[in-house]
Amino acid sequence: MANLKAIRVRLSSVKSTRQITSAMKMVAAAKLRKAQDAIVQLRPYADKLNEIQSGLSAALRDTEVENVFAARTKGNGKVLLVVITSNKGLCGAFNANVIREAKRIMAEKYPAEAGRGDLAVMTVGKKAHDVLKKLKCNLVEDHSDLFHGLTFDRVSALADKLMQLYMTKEYDTVEIIYNQFKNAAVQKLTVENYLPVSMAVEGSEKSAPSDYIYEPDQVSIVSELIPKTLRIQLYRALLDSFAAEHGARMTAMHQATDNATDLIRDLTLQYNKARQASITNQLLEVVSGAEALNG
Amino acid sequence: MKIEIITPDRKIYTGEIRSVRVPGRKGSFQVLKDHAPIISTLDAGPVIIADDQGTEVRFEITGGVIEVKRNRIILLADSVVQ
Numbered sequence: 192m193a194n195l196k197a198i199r200v201r202l203s204s205v206k207s208t209r210q211i212t213s214a215m216k217m218v219a220a221a222k223l224r225k226a227q228d229a230i231v232q233l234r235p236y237a238d239k240l241n242e243i244q245s246g247l248s249a250a251l252r253d254t255e256v257e258n259v260f261a262a263r264t265k266g267n268g269k270v271l272l273v274v275i276t277s278n279k280g281l282c283g284a285f286n287a288n289v290i291r292e293a294k295r296i297m298a299e300k301y302p303a304e305a306g307r308g309d310l311a312v313m314t315v316g317k318k319a320h321d322v323l324k325k326l327k328c329n330l331v332e333d334h335s336d337l338f339h340g341l342t343f344d345r346v347s348a349l350a351d352k353l354m355q356l357y358m359t360k361e362y363d364t365v366e367i368i369y370n371q372f373k374n375a376a377v378q379k380l381t382v383e384n385y386l387p388v389s390m391a392v393e394g395s396e397k398s399a400p401s402d403y404i405y406e407p408d409q410v411s412i413v414s415e416l417i418p419k420t421l422r423i424q425l426y427r428a429l430l431d432s433f434a435a436e437h438g439a440r441m442t443a444m445h446q447a448t449d450n451a452t453d454l455i456r457d458l459t460l461q462y463n464k465a466r467q468a469s470i471t472n473q474l475l476e477v478v479s480g481a482e483a484l485n486g
Numbered sequence: 487m488k489i490e491i492i493t494p495d496r497k498i499y500t501g502e503i504r505s506v507r508v509p510g511r512k513g514s515f516q517v518l519k520d521h522a523p524i525i526s527t528l529d530a531g532p533v534i535i536a537d538d539q540g541t542e543v544r545f546e547i548t549g550g551v552i553e554v555k556r557n558r559i560i561l562l563a564d565s566v567v568q
Contacts, residue, residue: 229495236492239560243525243553343494403555406526407511415527416551423494 198462209451216444223437230430237427244420260417262387266363269309270301275369275432276316282440286318288380293368350422357386372434376442487519489559498566507534523555
């Protein structure tokens with residue numbers, strides 16, 4: 192029988208752990224609500240923007256409108272991965288999933304580029320930064336501070352930088368890896384092609400382009416809409432990841448609180464049994480002592 | 487005729503309207519019922535809506551895009567100054 196003191200100490204430590212995890216759950220739930228609102232509000236805008244852009248691309252398919260963000264036939268084959276994780280841990284497999292996928296892409300999709308040193312990684316989130324740094328990946332930049340006050344303006348600055356890097360032929364491909372927010376309990380690991388912009392239109396046959404009037408003209412609309420779409424796409428990825436992070440943390444902390452509660456129940460039972468056994472022992476000693484005296 | 491005004495942060499306005507005047511890149515223009523399909527980029531300026539009852543609603547936007555198609559208007563504003 193484990194001794195009483197050891198169980199008592201263990202019990203109190205589990206209790207304080209439960210207090211912490213349940214407080215973290217509350218905090219994550221509050222932050223999730225805010226983050227979820229932000230992503231839910233952005234989605235209609237992003238969807239409509241995509242809709243307009245794909246309608247436009249369908250209409251422009253046959254015309255020769257130059258697109259600086261389209262795929263280049265002759266490039267240097269350099270690849271930039273943007274890996275989005277969280278700054279803090281304690282959110283289940285949230286970060287591990289993204290990092291595993293990043294490693295898989297490096298090993299399977301771009302082994303040649305990685306070998307040549309043409310594969311660079313940009314991280315948003317300390318977790319990916321720490322792990323990938325240890326693996327000696329070619330880390331170019333870290334934008335973990337972006338999550339401290341996630342605003343469209345700051346994300347736009349990063350998006351503009353990515354576009355700049357693409358236009359100056361620094362990289363030929365930019366891909367984003369992040370967790371998409373489905374609901375509080377479910378995150379969907381997503382890999383997106385960021386640049387070049389694909390002008391291919393899905394199901395373009397059924398949405399036959401209307402004869403739009405373009406103002407001021409097609410070229411300037413395209414050149415204004417594409418950067419706008421790219422900025423929104425990055426913003427959306429970051430908001431998705433942010434909401435997913437809090438969802439994952441809430442679920443993980445909920446689980447931890449439940450586990451602690453189970454443990455506390457078992458330990459309390461064990462403690463009471465041990466206490467009872469020791470009382471029985473003491474009684475036996477007293478009774479047999481008295482009996483020996485009477486005997 | 488239905489309009490949706492959306493910014494990256496929130497939905498600003500949605501509903502049935504009679505007309506809307508927007509600050510197009512080539513000059514301000516008004517959209518009435520059965521307007522031809524148009525896509526236009528917008529400059530900073532006022533968006534003036536006449537709603538169902540003819541009441542005027544006004545927003546100041548900092549730029550954006552408008553798409554009009556089959557009496558459905560989508561106005562994507564960069565941001566709205568209240």
